[in-house]
Amino acid sequence: MAIEIHPEDIPDAEVIDVEEVSRREQMMNAAKARAQQAGAALGEQRVRVFARISAWYATADVTDEDLAREIERKRRSQTKHGEVELGARVKGLKLQLRHADPEMSGALAFELAGAEAQLQALKETDADNYKISGRDLGRARWSKKAGRLALSLGGAYGYVNGVAVEPLLALASLGAAPFAWWYLSRPAETQQPKAGVAPFIPGQAVPVEGVGADGTPVPAPVWTPPGQFVPDTLSSLGRVSLVKPESARVQGEGDLVTALVKAGIISEAQRDQTHLAGVIQPSGPGWTATIELPRGMPASNAIGKLEELASAMRIKRSRIEIRPDNSADGHDGRLVLWVADQDNPYGSGKTDSELIAAERWDFWKDGIPLGPDARNNRHTLDLIWSSIMIGGLMGYGKSYLARLIAAAAALDPTVRIIVITGKTGPDWAPLKSVAHQWIAGASPDVIRKVLRVMDTTITEMQDRGTELDRLYEVSPEKVPEGKVTPELAADGMGPVLLVVDELQELLDGAALVQVAIDEEMTPEGGRPKTKNARDILVDSFARYVRVTRFVLGMGVFITQRPSSDSVPTKLRDVCAKRGSFRVKGQNSAKMVLGDDPVNQGAAPHLLGEDSKGVVVLELGDEAGHITIKADVIDLPAFKDICLRGRDLRLAAGTLTGDALEYGKVDQAAAATATLLADCIAALDANSVDRARTETLLGFLAAYKPSAYGELTGPQLQARLREAGAGGTRKLGACEGLANPNGYTRDQLTEAGK
Structure with a gap:
C-alpha cells in the first residue's frame, strides 16, 4: 500500500522556487561573462598600449617618404649653407689678393681658384646629388630611433629628479595617467582601399594615367597602406611645377590625342584611329609616349609640326623631341614623343670631359666621349671609317666639339694629326706640339700650301692602299676586309685626322687665288690655263674623304656660316656624320645636316639662345640623329692633353713633321x-x-x-x-x-x- 506525503503535512519543510534559482544562476553567469570581457578588454588595452609605445620607439609612424623629404631638405640646406660660406670666402680672398704683395699673390691666387671651383661645383649640383638610397633611409630611421630613446631616458631622469625636489609632480602625473592610458589604448583606425583605386604593390613603378595639357604626366590614383612609402618614380616632375596658371589640366590618353588634333597632325575624324602603344612612362628628366598614327599616315607628318604640337600642349618647343620608332617593334606609322620636365633640359652648366684626366686614349677602340643627351644618357662618337661636318652660329660650341675629337686623337700616339685653320689664334695652337702639319691663315700663299699638303697627304694615303693590295696577295689573313686593321694601325698605318677649321674663311680666301693647270697648256707653250683655287680646294677635301676612308683617313670640317657657299654640297655629302649647333632657320639646318635628317626631326633651328654647347648630331646609321650637350675642354686643359700626347709620341717614335x-x-x-x-x-x-x-x-x-x-x-x-x-x-x-x-x-x- 502506497503512502502519500504532502508538503503541508511537514511543518518545517522549505519550499524551493525553481524559477528563482534559474534567475540567480543567469545573473551569476552574466557577472562572470562581464568580468571576463572586462579582463579581455583590459588585456587588449595593455597590448595596444605596449604596441603603440613599441611602434613609437620603432618609428613606425614615420614613413620612408617622410624620411626622404627630411634627408633631401637637410642636404639642400647644407648645399645652400656651403654656397654662402664659400661665397664669403671667395670675396675675402679676392680682397686679400688685391692688396697682397707679389710673394703672397701666388698662394692666394691658388687658394682662390680652389675656392671658386668648389663654389661652382656646389652651384652645379644636380638632381643626382639628392637621390635617396635605401641605406640613407635606414641610417635616418636608426638615427630617429636613437633620438627617441635618448629623449625617453632623458625624460625619465628628469622626472625622477623632479619628483625628488617637488613631490606634487608625482600627483600631477598620476592625474594625467588615465588620459594617457585612454589615448594609447584607443582602437586603431583601419583603412581600406578606395573603390576603383588600385592597391600599391611594393617593387612596382607608380602607373601613369595620362598627360596634362602642359605636358606633365598625371600619376594614376594609388591606395597606399598606412606607413607604406611609394617609390617616387616621377620625383623630378613632382619637385618642379611646370603647370602654367592659364593651362587647363586634363588627364588621360585622350588629352594627348587632342593635342595631336589641335596641332594639325591628325584630323578630328582620325581621333579614334590614333592611340598609344603601351602607356606613358617616365624617361629621365621627363616622360615618353609611343603613338600609333592612323594607317597610311607616316611619322614624318608629326615630326614636321613640332612647333604646332608645342603650342597645342602649351609648352616650349625645346621640351619636345619627336622621332620615328626605329625599335624592333616599330614601323613608319609609329612615333616616339619625349617631353622634358624643364624648358631647358640640358641645363646651363658645363661638364668637363673625361679626356682631361686620361693619360692615354685608344681612338679606335674607345671612340670620342661626347656628353649626355636630355635624358642624361652619355654618348660616344665613333669616327673610324668616316668624316664629320660641323656647322652653326658663332659662340655655340663648334670648336669645343671639334676639340673633343682632337684631344682623343692627341692622346693616341698612333694617330697622325693635320691641322688647317682659316685664321690665326689660340684655338688650335696646343696641337702644334703633336701635329704632323699645322697651317693657319687664308692668304694666297697659305692657300697654295694647303693645296700642296692635301696633294701630298692623298698620295701618301693611296700608297697605303697599294701596300694593302700587296699584303692581300701575300698574307690575305692580315686584311680580311680589305681595310686597315687595328694590328696594321699599331704597325704604322694608324689613323690620319684632318682638322679643318674656319672652312668659310679658307673658301673665301681660295676664291681670290688662281691656280695653274699644267695639263691644259697651249700647244705653243704659252701661259697655262688657270682654275679658281676654291673649286680645287673643295675637290681636294672631298677627294681626301672619299679615297682615304678605307685606309683610316678621317676629316673634321668646321664652318660658322651654314650656306651654300660655306658648306659645299660636294663636301657635305661625303661626310657620313654631321653636327649642327644652333642655326637661324630650317634651310641652314638642312645645309649642314642634309634634308633627310631635318625631315626626320633633327631641329638645330629650334634651339634657343640658352642652348650653348647643345649639338644635333646626324650619325649616318640606323640610330638616326641625337641631340646632346657636349663636354668641355678649355684651352689650358687642351694644352696639357697635347703635351701628354707629345710625350706618348716621343716614346712610341711617332712624332713627325x-x-x-x-x-x-x-x-x-x-x-x-x-x-x-x-x-x-x-x-x-x-x-x-x-x-x-x-x-x-x-x-x-x-x-x-x-x-x-x-x-x-x-x-x-x-x-x-x-x-x-x-x-x-x-x-x-x-x-x-x-x-x-x-x-x-x-x-x-x-x-x-
Missing part, C-alpha cells in the same frame, strides 16, 4: 725658363737678392751640380743674355766690394716674364 721642329723651339724656351728659375732659386736658397757672376755660378753648382757643375762664368753670362736678362749690372755695396758687377733677383725675375 712640324711637331718635331716646334719641339726644338719649345725645348729651347723651356731650357731658358728653367735657367732663370734656377738662378732665382739659388739666390733665395742663400738668402741674398744679388750676386756677382762667380758667386752666382757657385750657388748654381751647389743647387744643381749635374746641370751647372761644369759651367763657366762666360758661358753663364752668355746664356743669361740669350734668356733676356741682359748683361751684368752694378750691384752697389756687395760681398765686401764697393760696387761690383753681377745680377739681381729683380733683373732675373723681369726676364722670366
Whole structure:
C-alpha cells in the first residue's frame, strides 16, 4: 500500500522556487561573462598600449617618404649653407689678393681658384646629388630611433629628479595617467582601399594615367597602406611645377590625342584611329609616349609640326623631341614623343670631359666621349671609317666639339694629326706640339700650301692602299676586309685626322687665288690655263674623304656660316656624320645636316639662345640623329692633353713633321725658363737678392751640380743674355766690394716674364 506525503503535512519543510534559482544562476553567469570581457578588454588595452609605445620607439609612424623629404631638405640646406660660406670666402680672398704683395699673390691666387671651383661645383649640383638610397633611409630611421630613446631616458631622469625636489609632480602625473592610458589604448583606425583605386604593390613603378595639357604626366590614383612609402618614380616632375596658371589640366590618353588634333597632325575624324602603344612612362628628366598614327599616315607628318604640337600642349618647343620608332617593334606609322620636365633640359652648366684626366686614349677602340643627351644618357662618337661636318652660329660650341675629337686623337700616339685653320689664334695652337702639319691663315700663299699638303697627304694615303693590295696577295689573313686593321694601325698605318677649321674663311680666301693647270697648256707653250683655287680646294677635301676612308683617313670640317657657299654640297655629302649647333632657320639646318635628317626631326633651328654647347648630331646609321650637350675642354686643359700626347709620341717614335721642329723651339724656351728659375732659386736658397757672376755660378753648382757643375762664368753670362736678362749690372755695396758687377733677383725675375 502506497503512502502519500504532502508538503503541508511537514511543518518545517522549505519550499524551493525553481524559477528563482534559474534567475540567480543567469545573473551569476552574466557577472562572470562581464568580468571576463572586462579582463579581455583590459588585456587588449595593455597590448595596444605596449604596441603603440613599441611602434613609437620603432618609428613606425614615420614613413620612408617622410624620411626622404627630411634627408633631401637637410642636404639642400647644407648645399645652400656651403654656397654662402664659400661665397664669403671667395670675396675675402679676392680682397686679400688685391692688396697682397707679389710673394703672397701666388698662394692666394691658388687658394682662390680652389675656392671658386668648389663654389661652382656646389652651384652645379644636380638632381643626382639628392637621390635617396635605401641605406640613407635606414641610417635616418636608426638615427630617429636613437633620438627617441635618448629623449625617453632623458625624460625619465628628469622626472625622477623632479619628483625628488617637488613631490606634487608625482600627483600631477598620476592625474594625467588615465588620459594617457585612454589615448594609447584607443582602437586603431583601419583603412581600406578606395573603390576603383588600385592597391600599391611594393617593387612596382607608380602607373601613369595620362598627360596634362602642359605636358606633365598625371600619376594614376594609388591606395597606399598606412606607413607604406611609394617609390617616387616621377620625383623630378613632382619637385618642379611646370603647370602654367592659364593651362587647363586634363588627364588621360585622350588629352594627348587632342593635342595631336589641335596641332594639325591628325584630323578630328582620325581621333579614334590614333592611340598609344603601351602607356606613358617616365624617361629621365621627363616622360615618353609611343603613338600609333592612323594607317597610311607616316611619322614624318608629326615630326614636321613640332612647333604646332608645342603650342597645342602649351609648352616650349625645346621640351619636345619627336622621332620615328626605329625599335624592333616599330614601323613608319609609329612615333616616339619625349617631353622634358624643364624648358631647358640640358641645363646651363658645363661638364668637363673625361679626356682631361686620361693619360692615354685608344681612338679606335674607345671612340670620342661626347656628353649626355636630355635624358642624361652619355654618348660616344665613333669616327673610324668616316668624316664629320660641323656647322652653326658663332659662340655655340663648334670648336669645343671639334676639340673633343682632337684631344682623343692627341692622346693616341698612333694617330697622325693635320691641322688647317682659316685664321690665326689660340684655338688650335696646343696641337702644334703633336701635329704632323699645322697651317693657319687664308692668304694666297697659305692657300697654295694647303693645296700642296692635301696633294701630298692623298698620295701618301693611296700608297697605303697599294701596300694593302700587296699584303692581300701575300698574307690575305692580315686584311680580311680589305681595310686597315687595328694590328696594321699599331704597325704604322694608324689613323690620319684632318682638322679643318674656319672652312668659310679658307673658301673665301681660295676664291681670290688662281691656280695653274699644267695639263691644259697651249700647244705653243704659252701661259697655262688657270682654275679658281676654291673649286680645287673643295675637290681636294672631298677627294681626301672619299679615297682615304678605307685606309683610316678621317676629316673634321668646321664652318660658322651654314650656306651654300660655306658648306659645299660636294663636301657635305661625303661626310657620313654631321653636327649642327644652333642655326637661324630650317634651310641652314638642312645645309649642314642634309634634308633627310631635318625631315626626320633633327631641329638645330629650334634651339634657343640658352642652348650653348647643345649639338644635333646626324650619325649616318640606323640610330638616326641625337641631340646632346657636349663636354668641355678649355684651352689650358687642351694644352696639357697635347703635351701628354707629345710625350706618348716621343716614346712610341711617332712624332713627325712640324711637331718635331716646334719641339726644338719649345725645348729651347723651356731650357731658358728653367735657367732663370734656377738662378732665382739659388739666390733665395742663400738668402741674398744679388750676386756677382762667380758667386752666382757657385750657388748654381751647389743647387744643381749635374746641370751647372761644369759651367763657366762666360758661358753663364752668355746664356743669361740669350734668356733676356741682359748683361751684368752694378750691384752697389756687395760681398765686401764697393760696387761690383753681377745680377739681381729683380733683373732675373723681369726676364722670366
